[in-house]
Amino acid sequence: MLAYLILSGITTGALYALIALGITILYKAAGTVNFAHGELFMMGGFLAYTFVTMLGMPYLLGLALAIAGAFVFGMVTDRIAFRPLIGSRALGVVLATVGFAFILRGAARILWGGKGDYLALPPLFAPDPIIWGPLIILPQQLVVIGGTAIVLTLFAAFFRLTRLGKMMQATADNAKAARLVGIRIEHIYTLSFGIGAAVAAVSAVLMAPLTLLYTDMGFALFVKGFAAAALGGLKSLPGAVIGGLLVGLIESLAAGYIASSFLDISAFVVIMVVLVFCPSGLLGGPAARRV
Amino acid sequence: MFSAVLATLPPWLVGRRTLGYAALVAMIVLPLTANPYWLFVGNTLLIYVILATGLNLLVGFAGQLAFANAAMFGIGAYGTGLTQVDFGFPFFLAAPCGTVLAVGFGTILAFPALRLSGLYLGLATLAFAQIAQWVFMHWETVTFGAGGFKVPPVSFAPLPISDAKGLYYLTLLIAVVVVLLAANIVRSRIGRAFVAIRDGAVAAESIGIDLLRYKALAFGLSGLTAGIAGALYSGLLNFVAPESFDLFQMMMQKAMIVVGGLGSIAGSVIGATLLTLVLEALRGVKSWQEIAFGALLLGFVILVPNGLADFLRRHVPGWREPLIHPAFSGDIDATTTEPVPAPALPQIGAIGAEAITPAAPLLEGAARQ
Numbered sequence: 209m210l211a212y213l214i215l216s217g218i219t220t221g222a223l224y225a226l227i228a229l230g231i232t233i234l235y236k237a238a239g240t241v242n243f244a245h246g247e248l249f250m251m252g253g254f255l256a257y258t259f260v261t262m263l264g265m266p267y268l269l270g271l272a273l274a275i276a277g278a279f280v281f282g283m284v285t286d287r288i289a290f291r292p293l294i295g296s297r298a299l300g301v302v303l304a305t306v307g308f309a310f311i312l313r314g315a316a317r318i319l320w321g322g323k324g325d326y327l328a329l330p331p332l333f334a335p336d337p338i339i340w341g342p343l344i345i346l347p348q349q350l351v352v353i354g355g356t357a358i359v360l361t362l363f364a365a366f367f368r369l370t371r372l373g374k375m376m377q378a379t380a381d382n383a384k385a386a387r388l389v390g391i392r393i394e395h396i397y398t399l400s401f402g403i404g405a406a407v408a409a410v411s412a413v414l415m416a417p418l419t420l421l422y423t424d425m426g427f428a429l430f431v432k433g434f435a436a437a438a439l440g441g442l443k444s445l446p447g448a449v450i451g452g453l454l455v456g457l458i459e460s461l462a463a464g465y466i467a468s469s470f471l472d473i474s475a476f477v478v479i480m481v482v483l484v485f486c487p488s489g490l491l492g493g494p495a496a497r498r499v
Numbered sequence: 500m501f502s503a504v505l506a507t508l509p510p511w512l513v514g515r516r517t518l519g520y521a522a523l524v525a526m527i528v529l530p531l532t533a534n535p536y537w538l539f540v541g542n543t544l545l546i547y548v549i550l551a552t553g554l555n556l557l558v559g560f561a562g563q564l565a566f567a568n569a570a571m572f573g574i575g576a577y578g579t580g581l582t583q584v585d586f587g588f589p590f591f592l593a594a595p596c597g598t599v600l601a602v603g604f605g606t607i608l609a610f611p612a613l614r615l616s617g618l619y620l621g622l623a624t625l626a627f628a629q630i631a632q633w634v635f636m637h638w639e640t641v642t643f644g645a646g647g648f649k650v651p652p653v654s655f656a657p658l659p660i661s662d663a664k665g666l667y668y669l670t671l672l673i674a675v676v677v678v679l680l681a682a683n684i685v686r687s688r689i690g691r692a693f694v695a696i697r698d699g700a701v702a703a704e705s706i707g708i709d710l711l712r713y714k715a716l717a718f719g720l721s722g723l724t725a726g727i728a729g730a731l732y733s734g735l736l737n738f739v740a741p742e743s744f745d746l747f748q749m750m751m752q753k754a755m756i757v758v759g760g761l762g763s764i765a766g767s768v769i770g771a772t773l774l775t776l777v778l779e780a781l782r783g784v785k786s787w788q789e790i791a792f793g794a795l796l797l798g799f800v801i802l803v804p805n806g807l808a809d810f811l812r813r814h815v816p817g818w819r820e821p822l823i824h825p826a827f828s829g830d831i832d833a834t835t836t837e838p839v840p841a842p843a844l845p846q847i848g849a850i851g852a853e854a855i856t857p858a859a860p861l862l863e864g865a866a867r868q
Contacts, residue, residue, distance in 0.1 A: 431626075483622060
């Protein structure tokens with residue numbers, strides 16, 4: 209029982225970690241949270257469904273196109289709902305991205321909503337569960353964990369080794385100074401929105417074979433990713449990963465040992481506890497107060 | 500050029516206050532002519548006016564990015580409904596109970612708001628709202644779970660009026676009182692303190708504004724209006740279920756104050772009216788409802804950041820704007836040599852003129868106290 213709960217906790221935790229990673233990247237770069245992040249995640253999943261199941265493309269090509277599509281959607285989010293509002297109050301950005309999220313959700317309901325409520329995406333490998341002692345492991349769970357590890361490695365390399373990654377780090381550190389040395393920070397913001405959405409789409413295509421796709425999935429996943437990112441301090445990429453795994457584990461254990469309905473709520477309880485008692489998160493460092 | 504045409508007419512005919520009076524008269528007359536459906540829509544609209552007015556105090560004036568108003572609305576409705584069902588209270592006793600409950604929870608939220616601001620406060624209140632909804636849904640022994648429960652209709656027995664019309668006029672009365680109260684609050688010491696906190700919490704504290712007290716007051720006031728609205732809503736629907744108080748509800752209330760105008764009481768009224776009518780027109784087509792709602796929210800935040808109230812302020816003359824209105828030129832001496840005395844009780848239409856725009860500087864607000 210415990211081993212099973214931990215395995216499923218780590219699997220969902222890995223997905224939350226990817227969502228939290230996208231939120232953290234954007235928050236670091238642009239100092240804002242994209243409330244349409246969950247809807248971009250949902251779009252990634254539905255694009256994969258369209259390419260793979262509806263159009264019959266090769267599996268990996270379909271996933272790559274879906275991730276690229278989400279990247280574009282992310283950049284569109286920036287151009288529509290963030291760039292016109294740079295410099296205005298946080299509330300404006302939040303509400304603009306919320307508005308964009310509702311547009312995406314409504315559009316998805318029109319495009320994919322009529323075919324039954326839940327759509328299934330096939331897994332990468334044939335679903336032959338591996339039985340290992342008391343554990344039953346779905347191959348897709350290994351794919352999720354492996355895929356997350358690959359994405360995380362890619363990100364670490366991207367930020368350390370590439371010019372673009374260093375430009376993003378510079379913008380995150382000090383946007384004014386970055387602009388002074390010639391970095392076009394608006395482009396970095398656009399890129400951060402795109403990358404955040406692409407990572408969310410990776411998480412969506414990994415998750416879709418395990419659960420199912422439905423148009424209302426975005427918000428719940430966004431909030432869980434947000435909880436994970438807040439737990440990690442909102443500014444630390446390793447923190448986002450640890451936060452994601454922790455939220456996944458807490459959720460899985462609470463659902464297993466207390467009541468299954470706690471699955472929906474434990475992320476919110478985590479948010480409340482973290483924000484009230486430790487607002488800077490686990491790896492966020494001491495919070496500087498802006499006067 | 501539209502305003503040029505308006506300027507040729509006498510101010511009492513076209514002023515903003517006239518629009519307010521006209522709207523009030525229309526709402527008073529509505530039950531005499533409308534069928535039950537429009538009566539229901541009108542009643543819903545008034546409930547949203549109450550909600551949006553309270554939320555604007557919290558978000559538009561005090562600047563607290565809170566997402567818990569739908570939960571307060573729900574707590575008010577559940578409190579009212581459950582005390583009627585479980586204890587057999589009549590509506591007029593149950594409604595205050597539900598309202599007090601909502602005010603209590605609302606005020607408690609001021610404590611996290613003391614430590615958190617901006618996005619973090621938004622996240623914490625969002626979590627609170629989701630937890631509240633989860634409780635509505637899963638605490639089945641008390642809340643009857645996801646299916647909701649029926650509430651007895653509100654009876655106005657001694658009065659010669661049908662239940663629906665009685666509730667409508669009660670809601671109208673409360674809406675007018677809430678709007679007038681809010682309009683007076685924002686021009687009082689309390690309202691100035693809210694604006695000061697919004698524009699800079701540290702600066703506000705440094706000029707002697709007690710953050711705990713005023714944040715608690717802002718959350719309490721929005722809890723009060725949300726609780727009252729919840730009580731009326733349970734009476735209107737005769738049914739309480741968790742899905743009425745979900746995130747969409749919250750975002751809809753937020754959208755109302757953004758569309759109408761953050762930091763404007765008249766804006767709350769306008770936004771509540773517009774959003775209620777648009778969403779009612781698209782009822783049944785959820786996807787288009789979401790798209791219209793999202794587009795309104797996005798479009799207003801970006802293109803009309805100060806909302807419709809600001810638009811009205813610029814294009815429709817007020818009753819007391821002699822410099823803009825030629826018909827008033829004879830009165831200029833009387834109005835410029837001494838300050839215009841504020842009306843004892845501002846009326847609905849006049850509130851827009853007095854509202855503080857989000858850009859109002861802090862010192863101006865403080866100096867006028």
